[in-house]
Amino acid sequence: MTDTPDPLDALLAPPAAAADDGLKRAVFARTTRVLRRRRLARRLLFGVALAACYLGGVFSARWLASPPRERERIVYVDRPAPREQPVPQAESAAALERRARVDDRPRPELYRRAGDLFAEQEGDLQAALRCYGEALDAAPDGRLPVAAGDHWLLLAIKDARETEKRHAKIPQ
Numbered sequence: 001m002t003d004t005p006d007p008l009d010a011l012l013a014p015p016a017a018a019a020d021d022g023l024k025r026a027v028f029a030r031t032t033r034v035l036r037r038r039r040l041a042r043r044l045l046f047g048v049a050l051a052a053c054y055l056g057g058v059f060s061a062r063w064l065a066s067p068p069r070e071r072e073r074i075v076y077v078d079r080p081a082p083r084e085q086p087v088p089q090a091e092s093a094a095a096l097e098r099r100a101r102v103d104d105r106p107r108p109e110l111y112r113r114a115g116d117l118f119a120e121q122e123g124d125l126q127a128a129l130r131c132y133g134e135a136l137d138a139a140p141d142g143r144l145p146v147a148a149g150d151h152w153l154l155l156a157i158k159d160a161r162e163t164e165k166r167h168a169k170i171p172q
Helices: 021-064 093-102 108-122 125-138 152-167
Strands: none
Touching: 093 108, 093 125, 108 125, 108 152, 125 152
């Protein structure tokens, strides 16, 4: 046999001894740094994209929104309704009520005015309730027309009486 070296022996031989551990560590550390930087860059890019979408939504909503219209202002002026007969202001509520009781014919406007004075000036709602009830009883057909200057208590009584009439059972 010949002792000539075969050119393929070097390729078929087992690998040489393990390389330097320092080189292995250096390659691992460099690879780890690169991977960490890429992961951080990916997270930052995702956060920037989310912030851009949010800001785009906010600015587009403001840009597309129509400017607010000026609101129409309605001013309500509380004016008393004109009365059938002017009653002097100097009379007290009790004097008006007495005058309405002693009169021969029914005077719903006096009772109504007495009720207004009791409610607004004296704050006596029970007396106002009594006067308003008398005014509705003395009125023709038991009704007084609704006026713009009616006190809330008078409106409540009118409404209650109308509701009572609607729900009353008529025997046949």
